[in-house]
Amino acid sequence: MDNNIEKYLQNLRDRLTYITDIFAGKHSDSAALLEEKLSAFSARARSGNCEDEYAELSTVEGLVAYVERRLEKTLTPMDCVRVVRHPQRICLRDILENVYDNFTEVGGQDEHSLDPGMLIARAIITRRRGKKTYMQSVMVIGQEKGHGAEYRNGGSVKPWGNAKALQYMSVAETEGIPIHAYVFTPGSYPVEDYPGAAQQIAKNIYNMAGLRVPVIAVISEGGSGGAEAIGLADRRLMLSHGYYSVISPEGAAAIEGRLRNGERATPELIERCAANLKMLAEDNLKFGYVDRIIQEPPLGARPWHFDFFRSLRQEVIRATDEVVISTRKMPILRGLALARHRNPENDVDSLHIRWGLSGAAKTRLVRRRQQKFLRLSRQAARDRRPFLTKTATAFFDWISKPWVVFKYDFYHKHQRRISTLMEEVSNEIDMLKYRLLTPWRKLSRRLPGRVDNKAKELTALSSWQEDSRSRRWNYISPRYKTDRTLTCPNSESYGCLDLWGPDLFAEFAGVCSHCGYHFPMEPEWYVNNVFDAGSVFEFNSEIEAGNPLDYPGFSALVAQAKKKTGAKSGCMTFEARIDNIKMVVVMLMGTFRGGSVGAAEGYKFVEAAARAAKKRYPLLAYVHGTAGIRIQEGTHGVIQMPRCTVAVRRYIEAGGLYMVLYDTNSFAGPVASFLGCSPYQFAVRSSNIGFAGPGVIKETTGMDIPPKYHRSYRALSRGHIQGIWDRRQIRANVKQALLTIGGRNLYYR
Amino acid sequence: MLDISKLLDEIKSSPYREITVTAQHTGKIAFAEIETGARVRGPQGQWKEMPGTKLCTLERERNPKPVYAPENGEICRIHRELDGRFVEAGSPLVVLRHKLTRDEVQRIILQKTLYLFPAPERAKYYFTPEADKKIRASDARSVTVRNGMELFIMSRMKREVPLNYTGPDGVIYEVYFKYNKNLDVGAPLVGICPPEHLRAIQTLVMRVQTEWTET
Numbered sequence: 019m020d021n022n023i024e025k026y027l028q029n030l031r032d033r034l035t036y037i038t039d040i041f042a043g044k045h046s047d048s049a050a051l052l053e054e055k056l057s058a059f060s061a062r063a064r065s066g067n068c069e070d071e072y073a074e075l076s077t078v079e080g081l082v083a084y085v086e087r088r089l090e091k092t093l094t095p096m097d098c099v100r101v102v103r104h105p106q107r108i109c110l111r112d113i114l115e116n117v118y119d120n121f122t123e124v125g126g127q128d129e130h131s132l133d134p135g136m137l138i139a140r141a142i143i144t145r146r147r148g149k150k151t152y153m154q155s156v157m158v159i160g161q162e163k164g165h166g167a168e169y170r171n172g173g174s175v176k177p178w179g180n181a182k183a184l185q186y187m188s189v190a191e192t193e194g195i196p197i198h199a200y201v202f203t204p205g206s207y208p209v210e211d212y213p214g215a216a217q218q219i220a221k222n223i224y225n226m227a228g229l230r231v232p233v234i235a236v237i238s239e240g241g242s243g244g245a246e247a248i249g250l251a252d253r254r255l256m257l258s259h260g261y262y263s264v265i266s267p268e269g270a271a272a273i274e275g276r277l278r279n280g281e282r283a284t285p286e287l288i289e290r291c292a293a294n295l296k297m298l299a300e301d302n303l304k305f306g307y308v309d310r311i312i313q314e315p316p317l318g319a320r321p322w323h324f325d326f327f328r329s330l331r332q333e334v335i336r337a338t339d340e341v342v343i344s345t346r347k348m349p350i351l352r353g354l355a356l357a358r359h360r361n362p363e364n365d366v367d368s369l370h371i372r373w374g375l376s377g378a379a380k381t382r383l384v385r386r387r388q389q390k391f392l393r394l395s396r397q398a399a400r401d402r403r404p405f406l407t408k409t410a411t412a413f414f415d416w417i418s419k420p421w422v423v424f425k426y427d428f429y430h431k432h433q434r435r436i437s438t439l440m441e442e443v444s445n446e447i448d449m450l451k452y453r454l455l456t457p458w459r460k461l462s463r464r465l466p467g468r469v470d471n472k473a474k475e476l477t478a479l480s481s482w483q484e485d486s487r488s489r490r491w492n493y494i495s496p497r498y499k500t501d502r503t504l505t506c507p508n509s510e511s512y513g514c515l516d517l518w519g520p521d522l523f524a525e526f527a528g529v530c531s532h533c534g535y536h537f538p539m540e541p542e543w544y545v546n547n548v549f550d551a552g553s554v555f556e557f558n559s560e561i562e563a564g565n566p567l568d569y570p571g572f573s574a575l576v577a578q579a580k581k582k583t584g585a586k587s588g589c590m591t592f593e594a595r596i597d598n599i600k601m602v603v604v605m606l607m608g609t610f611r612g613g614s615v616g617a618a619e620g621y622k623f624v625e626a627a628a629r630a631a632k633k634r635y636p637l638l639a640y641v642h643g644t645a646g647i648r649i650q651e652g653t654h655g656v657i658q659m660p661r662c663t664v665a666v667r668r669y670i671e672a673g674g675l676y677m678v679l680y681d682t683n684s685f686a687g688p689v690a691s692f693l694g695c696s697p698y699q700f701a702v703r704s705s706n707i708g709f710a711g712p713g714v715i716k717e718t719t720g721m722d723i724p725p726k727y728h729r730s731y732r733a734l735s736r737g738h739i740q741g742i743w744d745r746r747q748i749r750a751n752v753k754q755a756l757l758t759i760g761g762r763n764l765y766y767r
Numbered sequence: 768m769l770d771i772s773k774l775l776d777e778i779k780s781s782p783y784r785e786i787t788v789t790a791q792h793t794g795k796i797a798f799a800e801i802e803t804g805a806r807v808r809g810p811q812g813q814w815k816e817m818p819g820t821k822l823c824t825l826e827r828e829r830n831p832k833p834v835y836a837p838e839n840g841e842i843c844r845i846h847r848e849l850d851g852r853f854v855e856a857g858s859p860l861v862v863l864r865h866k867l868t869r870d871e872v873q874r875i876i877l878q879k880t881l882y883l884f885p886a887p888e889r890a891k892y893y894f895t896p897e898a899d900k901k902i903r904a905s906d907a908r909s910v911t912v913r914n915g916m917e918l919f920i921m922s923r924m925k926r927e928v929p930l931n932y933t934g935p936d937g938v939i940y941e942v943y944f945k946y947n948k949n950l951d952v953g954a955p956l957v958g959i960c961p962p963e964h965l966r967a968i969q970t971l972v973m974r975v976q977t978e979w980t981e982t
Contacts, residue, residue, distance in 0.1 A: 502829035516792075516830060725816045 023063055023071050026079070029322070030056055032106060033082055037089065040100040040317065042285070045092070048085050055081060083316075090316040093259070095292040099267055101259045101318040102239040103204070105166030108319045108326075110137050110200050114158060116327035117334065119144045121158065125182050129169040133179025135207070137162035138186045141198075143335060147370045154373055156338075157190035159183050159248055160200030163239075173203040173239065174718070177211065177218040180247045184222050187229060196232040196338050196373050199248040204266060205241035206690075208710035208718055210727065210736060215709035216686070217738045219247045220694025223660055226250035227388060227667040230380040232341040232373065234334055237262050237308065242647070242656055243690045243709070250660040252387050253337040256299040256308040259318040263297035264656040264687075265649045269714070270295060273649060278713070295652045296567050306394055307653050310337070332366050339371045344386065345379040391657075391664045392624060398566035398617030398654040402586075403558075415632075426634055491527060493546030495539055498523035504537070506530040527746050529703075536704035536745050538682045541590070541607040541642045548640075548749045549594035549603075556592040558625050563587040563611075563618040569650040579611045588644075589619035591626040593635070596753045601638050602630035608643020608682050615688050616648035620658030623692065627665040627674075636675040636760050638752065639693060646686025659691035666692050675760040679748070680705050680730070680739070698759060699739045701730035702748065707738065771971045774879070775978075778872055786838055788861040794827035796849045796860060803845055807836040807863065822861050825854075840865035869979045873972055880968050881941065881958035882934050886950045890923035892930070893946070907939040912959060919956065937961045940968060 034056060038049050059078050062068050093101075101107060114121045118141035125131060125138030139158045144151060161173035175183075190197050206215050213221070223246055226233065235251035240262030256262060265273075270291040271283035283291075302308045312333050319326040339359050346352040355371075358364060375383060401408075429436065498520045506514035514532035522528060527547075528537040545554055563586065565573040580586055588610035592603050604626045606613045615623075623639075630637040647655040670676055678693050680701040685708055693699070701707060708728040715723050726732065733739045743751045790796070799821045801807070807820035819836035826832065844862040854860075867875070886892060894902060895917055901910050912918055912932050919930040941958035944950050960968055 500829075503827065504830060505832055516827070518828070722813050724814050 020071075023075060026075055027056070027060055027063075030079060030082055033086070036104060036106050036320070037086070037317065039104055040097055041089070042097075042100060044097075045089055048089065052082055052085060086316040093317070094289065095261070095295070095298055096267060096289045098259050098261055098298060098318075099292060102202075102261060103172075104318075105163075106320050107163070107165075107238070108321055108323070109165055110158075110160045110162045110202060111164070112321045113160075113200060113327070113330065114139055114141060116321075116324065117331040118142060118156075118158070125186060132182050133176045134164070134167075134169050135161055135171045135173055135175040135203075136179035136183055138183065143331075145335075145367050145370050147368060150370075152370050155193070155195045156373075157186055157193075157195055157197045158200065159186060159197060160236075161203040161244070161248075163202050171207060173244075174205060174207045175203060175244055175247070176207045176209060177213045177215045180206070180215075180218045180222055181213050183248055184218075184225055187222075187225065191229055191231050194231060194374050196234065196341075197229070197251075198334055198338075199233060199235040199251060201235060201237040201240050201245045201249050201262075203239060203241050203244035205718075206244035206247060206709070208708075208715050209721075210708055210732070210738075212736050214733075214736055214738050215243070216690035216707075217694045219243050219690040219709075220663070220692075222247045223250055223663045223691050224667055224695035227391075227660070227664045228384055228671070230384055231375070232338055232383065233387075234337045234341065236312070236330070236334065241266060243659070243687060246656065246659045246691065250387075250391070250663075252341040252383065252390070253310070254308045255310050255312055255333055255337055256302060257319065258299050258311050258314045260299055261297040262299075262302050262308065262653055262656075263295050264647050264652055265295070267292035267295065270649055294567065294569050295649075297652060302653055305398075305653060305657075307657050335366045336360075338373060339366060339369070341383070342371055342373055342375065345375060345383045347378075347382070388664045388668060391661045394661055395617045395654050395657050396621060398564070398651065399587075399621040400562040400564040400618065401621070402560040402562050407560075418632075422632055422634075490525065491543075491547050492551050493543055495523040495528065495543055506533060506535050508533045508535050529745055534703060534744070536702060538608070538643075539745070541605060541609060544640060544642065544681075544748070545590075545592075545594075545605070548752065549596055550598070553595035554592050555594070556590060557629070558591055558622050559586060561587060561618050561622050561625075563616055563648075565650065566617055566654045567650065567652050569652075572650040575650075576611070583607065583610045585610055587618040587622065588613050588615065588648075589622045591622045591629075593629075593633075596749060596756070599636075599753060599756055600633075601636045601756070602626050602633070603638045603640055605640045605642060606644045606688065608645075611648065612645030613641070613643040613684075614645050614648035615655060615658050615662075616651040617654045617658065619648075620655075620662050623658075623662045624665040627662075627669045627676075631669045631672045631674055634674075636677065636756055637669060639676070639678045639696070641678065641680045641684045641688070641693060643682040644684050644686075644688045644693075646688065656687065659687050662688075662692035663695055666695055675756070677752075677755060677759070679743075679752070680707050681745075682706070683728075685709065685711060685728075694738075698755065700741045700743055700751070700755070701733065701739050702745050703730065703742055705730045707733040771967050771974070774876060775971060775974060778867070778875065782867050782872075784838075784865045784867060784871075785843075786840065786863040786865055787859045788822060788834060788837065788863065790825055790834075790854045790856055790858045790860055792825070792827060792856045793854065794825040794832070795851065795853050796823055796825060798823040798845060798847065798850050798860075801842055801845060801861070803842050805842050807840060807842060809836055809838040809840075834860065836861075836863060838863065838865040866981070868981055869975060872975050872979055876968075876971055876975065877941065877958060880964060880971075881960050882937065883943075883955035884932060884934055884957050884959060885953050886944075886956050887930070887952065888921065888923065889949060889952050890921045891947060891949055892944045892956055893920045893922065894918065895920060895929070902939075902942075907942050907957075908965060910939045911962065912937060912939060912957075934959060935961070938965055940965065 034049065034052050055078055059074055063071055068074055121139045121141035123139045125136060128134065137160055141156050141158045143154045143156060145154065161175055162170055163173040164170035187197060206219060208215050227250060233251040235249045235254045237245065237254065237256045238260040240249065242264050245262065267288045268283060271288040274291055275283050275287055277283055299311045303311055312330055315323045315326055336359055340356060343352055343355045343359065359366065500519050502519045503516040504519055504522060505516055508514055512533040514530050517530060522537065528539045563576055565576060585607060588607050590605045590607060594601060594603050604623050627637060647658065666676055676696050678696040678699040683706045689707060690709060706728040707730055712723040712727065715721060730739065730742050734742055801822060809819040811817040821833050821835055823834050824831045825834055840863040842861060843864045846860055849858065849860065898910050898918055913936040914933055916932050917929050918932040921928045921930045937959040939957050940960045943955045943957065
């Protein structure tokens with residue numbers, strides 16, 4: 019048997035192993051048949067009994083290909099998960115070698131890298147139009163799974179790896195070259211060491227929302243936060259056998275089955291969760307979270323599928339061209355060029371579009387990207403506002419725009435001149451009035467019964483008046499009615515005495531009088547005690563959390579949460595005042611499904627940011643508690659990460675002051691996006707902030723997590739937050755922060 | 768002269784420590800499902816973050832407080848007569864018999880045989896260059912100390928003060944401080960033993976390490 023035959027045979031054996039692995043015991047009859055045929059051929063070839071080895075090999079190969087095609091139709095979502103995780107699956111280095119014409123790795127080499135899970139390269143694409151050759155540079159950024167190489171961590175990128183990606187994104191921005199991001203990650207590596215998993219992802223998303231170069235993302239394995247760290251793109255392509263999800267099916271099964279301490283979920287439960295999460299390419303295309311699907315060969319692309327690399331090359335070039343063309347100003351030229359590029363029969367290698375953009379085109383590019391993300395997932399939230407209300411709101415928005423423009427863009431700019439003029443005019447009027455009324459004043463002074471209040475006020479002794487806040491709190495937790503004592507969790511270490519409930523939950527505001535530990539309080543406590551009494555005006559309360567994926571049993575859970583809390587979603591948005599300083603507040607309530615964020619919560623957040631921008635109010639995100647993205651909403655939830663961050667970026671760039679205040683427990687997606695991107699993040703004492711809880715960290719990294727790993731003081735030491743406040747001081751501290759950070763107008767610039 | 772066998776036999780004859788778990792305050796007692804003779808576990812985990820076996824619940828003002836076993840061991844007495852009754856603070860609830868671990872035995876022996884020189888202040892401590900040179904060349908046991916000898920440098924906020932050793936003469940058996948690490952006031956700096964006891968102590972520690980069985 020010659021070496022070539024041996025090589026082919028090995029390849030076929032690998033294909034067989036691949037089939038066995040990805041179906042995890044299913045279709046064993048097909049695998050056994052192929053095994054038998056392969057062994058028989060191998061035996062014959064070794065003994066030299068074959069008449070024509072190549073012809074027989076081709077028959078066996080044909081059979082393997084036939085089985086692959088047949089099994090392709092039976093792929094379940096969990097099989098796809100196994101496809102993308104298989105060591106034989108294509109990885110980023112294969113793509114660099116086969117899709118691009120040349121490349122240089124710039125973010126480290128193999129294991130000699132800050133994070134070998136993140137691969138960064140400058141690559142070249144060569145295109146020919148007629149006799150002319152054009153070389154175009156791109157920055158390729160993506161997670162590298164390295165065919166199962168251990169040091170790559172399966173594409174699970176550490177915070178500093180994401181920081182490296184961000185650094186090279188800004189390099190690409192400086193150089194004006196497009197970015198091609200390849201998402202091959204099961205999720206981010208959940209450690210809190212600086213720069214911190216959540217905080218770094220938040221920074222990445224925030225910066226990508228304003229990158230002034232075209233960004234194309236190709237998703238193979240899109241695991242939640244890790245995917246979002248490089249996935250906010252103008253065009254999102256997805257490989258047909260990939261998945262893009264909020265959580266791994268195993269993670270979802272662990273939550274669904276309420277498993278603890280490393281217990282394993284049954285394969286059936288995992289399979290069911292994978293199907294329920296609707297995370298495949300077709301699902302995401304249907305929802306609008308990816309723009310196009312790149313078809314892979316049967317059972318997924320492997321490094322020897324050269325035709326696939328060709329089509330991938332065509333698609334990424336086409337997508338980049340389209341993004342560049344879509345920034346053109348002339349609609350006719352833009353339409354013609356787009357039509358030409360979208361025609362799949364055209365070879366994009368022979369078309370040439372310059373990828374450099376003018377300053378104005380870059381602005382249009384960023385605006386289009388932001389608008390694209392803001393539009394996503396609206397259909398997934400239930401907007402129960404009556405038609406008339408919606409129309410009236412839209413109409414009011416429309417007519418109030420000129421007033422807002424006049425007030426802030428004209429009046430505030432020329433305020434000093436106008437007010438000087440107005441002062442002069444009013445002085446003249448006063449003088450005129452004084453002269454006209456002098457006779458009448460002389461007459462009325464002589465009338466009896468007139469008391470000079472001013473004189474009395476200035477000469478009488480001042481008296482102590484009862485403070486309007488004599489009862490210190492406007493609202494006290496209903497738990498104060500329970501006649502019992504409670505033990506402070508720190509009593510072991512600090513020797514705190516037991517606290518009497520009626521004292522603790524009323525006068526003490528849930529704070530241990532010995533060590534200052536903060537017991538969790540209800541969201542209502544904050545609404546009523548932090549802001550001026552009667553100043554809270556809630557809006558968009560009719561936007562309801564639903565069950566957009568029809569996740570089995572979840573509708574009942576949502577209904578139960580609504581009944582328990584009286585709220586329609588986990589997010590309450592309202593306008594409020596503190597000592598007459600107006601602001602828009604977004605409150606994530608830990609009492610509603612753990613404060614998880616889904617489509618409705620994201621919708622309300624985006625609307626609140628827009629409202630704050632329009633009214634020129636500061637925006638305060640008060641996080642009573644959030645457990646992360648709502649997993650039962652799948653990608654409808656995870657898309658809120660880039661979407662809300664885009665809203666925040668637009669608000670901050672319009673000149674707004676965005677401040678975040680964490681309380682109780684804040685974890686995962688929201689912290690890794692629209693909360694973590696704020697330059698001013700504060701926490702209430704005894705709160706926990708992080709990316710993943712201790713159980714998840716232990717399971718993912720194998721590390722034991724010390725107690726109090728996520729405590730706010732640790733977060734402060736790591737540089738994730740800017741300060742820690744006492745609950746009883748929130749009102750004063752918010753006011754102080756608004757006055758000092760926001761300045762005189764509470765709205766920068 | 769130190770009698771190794773006698774000291775070890777003394778510990779071996781009663782290798783247990785009795786721990787009486789008492790009520791930390793008044794309250795009503797409800798015992799958990801525990802039996803006399805059953806084994807219980809103390810706090811577990813790398814940081815002792817997981818509590819031990821629950822022994823009973825002490826409830827005061829509708830605040831049930833679990834009481835856990837402070838060490839590994841065996842229950843030798845449960846004050847069942849208190850079950851469901853209101854007890855005073857300090858009332859004995861459960862008596863545990865804790866078998867001494869290898870480290871505990873070693874600590875007891877060293878406490879009995881060594882003189883521990885305490886740190887006078889919270890500071891970083893170093894040996895004087897002469898002592899340090901000797902220790903680096905061979906080991907700490909080659910350094911003989913005598914009362915009044917300048918042995919340490921106490922470094923606090925970058926101010927370095929020489930520190931004289933006071934105590935019985937002998938050799939350094941154990942060094943308890945680490946380079947560049949702060950030590951609290953009263954924490955032992957070094958353990959000193961008379962030179963003639965050195966071999967005996969070493970043998971004793973070796974015997975504990977090899978012979979002591981932990982269950």
